[in-house]
Amino acid sequence: MIIMTTEAFWAKDWDEEETYNRILSASAVIMIMDKMNKVPVGFGRIFMMRNNNNNEEETLGYLSDVAVNIQHQNKGLGRVIVNYLVSAYIGQDASQRRTNGS
Template identity: 45%
Template sequence: MSTLGELYKSLVCVRLPTMFDNQIDIDKLETKNKISWFMSVKNDNIKFYPDNRLKPEQEQYELITDKQLILNHSETLVTMMIREGFWCKPWDLEEMKNRINSATHIAMILDKINNSPCGFGRLFTLKTNDTIFGYVSDIVVDSSHQSKGFGRIIINYLVGMSVNNNEKQQNHDVTLCLQCANEGTGAVSAPKLYSRSGFEYIGDIDNRIAIFVNNEYYSRT
C-alpha cells in the first residue's frame, strides 16, 4: 500500500475478496477511480454532533454498542438486514455473526418493547502511528422505524468513535469512506444522511482515493 500510495500520490484503498489467502497478484489489481457511489471524508470536513442521540421521548429505543449484546439478537438482526438491505440477500446467521465480530466498532438500535433490532451499522478502522483509515459498512434502518433519526444516530456514533472520543486520536490524519446505496429507496436518502457527516462522492473530491479491486469478487465484497 505504501508503494502504491507513493505512485498515485493518494490514499490507496485495497478491497480484498471475501475469501482471502494473503496472496495478492499485483497483475490482477485494477484502478477504479470512478466508482460513482463511493464516498469519503477527511479530518477537516468530518462533522460530529455530540448531542445527536436518542431523545427523551424515544425511551422505547436504546443504542447498543456492545458486541455480545448485539450477538444475542443475531437471528432477528439478520432477518431485518436481508429484508431491508439489497446487498444482504445472500446472508445467513453465520454471516451476520461474522460481520458483528469482525467490526472495530458497531451500533444497533433496539426496540425495547418488542425486543427487536430496528437499526444497525458498523465501522472498521486501520491505524498506524499517525493515520486512521475507517470504512463504514452495512448501515440499515428497518422501514417501519425510519424517519426517526436512527440512521443519523448510528452514523454519528461511528464517526465519533473515529475522531472525537479519544484524545490520543486528535492528532491523527483520519479518512473515513463508505459505499453509498445506489439502488432502492436508499439511493435517495443515503447520500443526504452521509453528507450530513461530511462525506462527499469520490468524483466530487477529485478522486483523491485510488481504489484497487479484483473484478471477480467486486460484487461480493
C-alpha cells in the same frame, strides 16, 4: 439478524455464521432495538485502520452495512448510528481499538 435480511438488499443471502463473522470483524458495531416489540430496527458497522507513515499517523475508516427498518426511517436513526460509530471509535484508547477487516 432480521434487519439485515429485510432492509439491506446486499445482505439477503447472509446466513447466521456470515452475519456473526461480519459483526466480529468490525472495529465497532451498533444495533438499535425497538424495546416494545423487542426487535432490531437499526444496525451499522465501522472499520478503522491506523497507519504510521513517515512518523505521521493516518486513520482511514469506512461505514458498512448501515440499515434502518423502513417503519423507523425519517426519525434520525441513521444519524444516530453514524454518530455513535464514529464517536465510539474516537473515544476508545489505543488498547481498546480493533483494526480487523472482513
